[in-house]
Amino acid sequence: MLDHDAYQDFLASKAVVASSYGVEIDTAAIHPLVKLHQREMIAWLCRMGRAACFASFGLGKTIIQLETVRLMRAAAGGMGLIVAPLGVRGEFMRDAQKLGLALRFVRSAAECTDPDGLYITNYESVRDAKLDPRAFTVTSLDEAAVLRGFGATKTFREFMRLFEGVRYKFIATATPAPNEFIELLAYSAYLEVMEVSEAKTRFFKRDSQRADKLTLHAHKRKEFWLWVSSWALFVQRPSDIGGDDTGYSLPPLNIHWHELPADHQSAGQDETGQMKLLADQAISLQETAREKRESLPQRMEKVREILRGCDDPQAVLWCDLNAEQKGLELACQAEGWSFSSLTGTDPIEEREQRMDAWRNREKRAFISKPQM
Numbered sequence: 140m141l142d143h144d145a146y147q148d149f150l151a152s153k154a155v156v157a158s159s160y161g162v163e164i165d166t167a168a169i170h171p172l173v174k175l176h177q178r179e180m181i182a183w184l185c186r187m188g189r190a191a192c193f194a195s196f197g198l199g200k201t202i203i204q205l206e207t208v209r210l211m212r213a214a215a216g217g218m219g220l221i222v223a224p225l226g227v228r229g230e231f232m233r234d235a236q237k238l239g240l241a242l243r244f245v246r247s248a249a250e251c252t253d254p255d256g257l258y259i260t261n262y263e264s265v266r267d268a269k270l271d272p273r274a275f276t277v278t279s280l281d282e283a284a285v286l287r288g289f290g291a292t293k294t295f296r297e298f299m300r301l302f303e304g305v306r307y308k309f310i311a312t313a314t315p316a317p318n319e320f321i322e323l324l325a326y327s328a329y330l331e332v333m334e335v336s337e338a339k340t341r342f343f344k345r346d347s348q349r350a351d352k353l354t355l356h357a358h359k360r361k362e363f364w365l366w367v368s369s370w371a372l373f374v375q376r377p378s379d380i381g382g383d384d385t386g387y388s389l390p391p392l393n394i395h396w397h398e399l400p401a402d403h404q405s406a407g408q409d410e411t412g413q414m415k416l417l418a419d420q421a422i423s424l425q426e427t428a429r430e431k432r433e434s435l436p437q438r439m440e441k442v443r444e445i446l447r448g449c450d451d452p453q454a455v456l457w458c459d460l461n462a463e464q465k466g467l468e469l470a471c472q473a474e475g476w477s478f479s480s481l482t483g484t485d486p487i488e489e490r491e492q493r494m495d496a497w498r499n500r501e502k503r504a505f506i507s508k509p510q511m
Contacts, residue, residue: 155333155341155362155366156365156366156369157187157189157190157330157332157333157366157369157370158332159186159187159188160187160188160189160306160307161184161185161186161187161188161189161190161211161307162185162186162188162211162214162215163185163186164181164182164185164186164210164214166178166182168210168213169181169182169206169210170206170238170239172202172237172238173199173202173206174199174377174382175377175381175382175383176198176374176377176379176380176381176382176383177198177199177202177203177206179380179381179382180192180194180203180372180374180380181203181206181207181210183372184203184207184309184372185207185210185211185214187370188211188306188307189307189308189309189330189331189332189370190309190330190370190371190372191283191309191310191311191312191315191326191330191370191371191372192204192309192310192311192312192371192372192374193311193312193313193315193371193372193373193374194311194313194372194374195313195374195375195376196313197387198313198374198376198377198387200281200311200312200313201230201231201234201281202234202237202238203311204221204279204281204309204311205221205231205234205235205238205240205242205257206238207277207279207309208220208221208257208277208278208279208309209238209240209257211276211277211307212255212257212276212277215276215277215306215307216255216276217254217255217275217276217277217306218251218253218254218255218256218257218258218274218275218276219256219257219258219275219276219277219278219279220258220259220260220270220272220275220277220278220279221242221257221258221259221260221278221279221281222259222260222261222262222265222272222278222279222280222281223259223260223261223262223281223282224261224262224281224282225261225262225263225487225490226487226490226491226494227281227282228244228259228261228491229491229494229495229498231259231281232244232259235257240257241256241257242257242258242259243256243257243258243259244258244259244260245258245259245260245264245270246260246261246264246269246270247264247269247270248269248270248271248274251270251274258275261487265298265301266297266298268301271301272301272302272305273301273302273303273304273305275305276305276306276307277305277306277307277308277309278302278305278307278308278309279308279309279310279311280298280308280309280310280311280329281311281312282311282312282313283310283311283312283326284312284314284315284322295325295328295329298329299325299328299329302329303331308329308330310326310329310330315371315373320343320353320355321335321353323367323371324338324339326371327367327370330370332370333366339353341359342355342356342359342362342363342366343355343356343359344356376388397441397445399434399437399438399441401434428460431459431460431463432460432462435460435462435463435466438463438466439466439467439469439470442456442466442467442470443470443473443474446470446471446474446476447474452500452503453497453500453502453503453504453505454476454503454504454505455504455505456471456478456504456505456506457507457508457509458506458507458508459508459509461482464480464482464506464507464508467480467504467506468480468506471503471504471506476503476504477501477502477503477504478497478502478503478504478505478506479493479494479496479497479502479504479505479506480493480506480507481493481494481505481506481507481511482507482511483508483511
């Protein structure tokens, strides 16, 4: 009969963890500009070879990816590829320049002329088969969560197929959904840690009516998260891995609400023909859209009032409707504010130029829709 310690060792031997496929790097080889918490993450990613970096906004995922890909290329040779969403190229280019890296943006395999080069492309180029990821020694997907916007599971599977066999591969995003188990399992399958079907069978209860509704077995929760932590880093702040939180802790957020009075003069009539004293509440989507259109002049006038009293060097102005965006542009022009305004119909290069102009403080206001 096994004693308690032997039984615990037996149970621990049954727990599954991700294998390491990478290399141990000399931390002295990491660029001196890289901060302590970033160095720890880079060293771990290189050791694993296939891993995820789930780090919160502002922790430096761009620099982490650039250095990780550089070091893995230095160890194994071959080309490196970073796949990023549209509009992110400028950020990578700026950080690559800080690190002294020659990063080149490409849209097709024909542009990858240096057999030891470091390249960046967008998701569309990979999706449309303009280049083959398997031609690269090391790859990294930036903001991997955008794959959900390409058709969720179908696109995840396509990317798994396209990147299958890549020697070293990484994913980076600040927004993995901890309760969206399918997303985490898809990342695991992409990294070739464990197939989705195997992970479902090992950790989850099945729902006979909804195939993708997963519930963790109560006795598997600890094992599941230990398994995830063996191939993914979850970092909310530098101190999580021994870094310094100075400059990363945000100050309190001050919210100022501006309420505009409703116009009840156009309240209209009810179904009996009686005139209404007050306008109806906008409850449905159609009513809300109508209210947005009808209240546009008053809201734009309020924006102009706020701009006139704003001493901040820069501002972000969000909108939902095209008419609102045009109204914000006119309001900025009227108050003498320079602006960068982004729409979905703008060419990618033009969008990036406008974003860079605002980032470089050449423009005072940034105008766009949140989904952009």
